[in-house]
Amino acid sequence: MKRFPNPERMRGVSLVTAIFxxxxxxxxxxxxxxxATSQQTSSALDLQGTRAYLAARAGAEWGVYQVTRANGACATSTFPLPADSTLARMKVTVVCTRTLDTVSKLQRYTVLSTACNTPGSGACPSPTNSxxxxxxxxxxxxxxxxxP
Structure with a gap:
């Protein structure tokens, strides 16, 4: 003869299971x-990084153009990119230096273009904890x- 558990002892088991x-x-x-939130943030930062790279590249090309085609000036400039472009909210700082190569006796130019998305001081790089x-x-x- 098989014995079934006492129903009084089984009371509350379904409540504990439901809570678990x-x-x-x-x-x-x-x-x-x-x-999902961390992936969204990572994706947005990746997109901003690509935009910043393209803005920095545009700044470098602008700096090279200023030296080679415009007026030959080698200077420092900071400018925002057009607000109606995909690079809006990017600011670029271009630093150009000229040195004399002692071996070849040629002028050497160095163009350093830095782009950032939220410059606090008005130029890039911007010291920020954002x-x-x-x-x-x-x-x-x-x-x-x-x-040559």
Whole structure:
């Protein structure tokens, strides 16, 4: 003869099981939301990094153009990129230096272009502790125009 458990002793088991399942499901939901948020932030920073690189490259090309085609001036400039472009909110600081190469006796130019998305002081690089700050640097060196 088989004995069945006493129904009085089984009371409350389903409540404990339901609470356990709710806690597990809530933990999974929190983990999923945290993962989705971090991936969204990472994706946004990756996009901003690409924009900053393209802005720095544009600044380097502008600096090289100023030396080779415009007026030959080698100076420092800071400028924002057009507000209606995909590089809006980027600011570029271009630093150009000229030195004399002692071996070849040619003028050597160095163009250092730094782009960032939230310059606090008005120029890049900007000392900031912002979590969404992005900065990229492009460095170009070349001899005086028309020379080898």
């Amino acid at each position: 399942l709710l806690v597990v499901l809530a933990g999974l939901a929190v983990a999923m939301v945290t993962l 979590i969404d700050y992005v900065q990229r640097v492009v460095h170009v060196e070349f001899s005086e125009p028309g020379q």
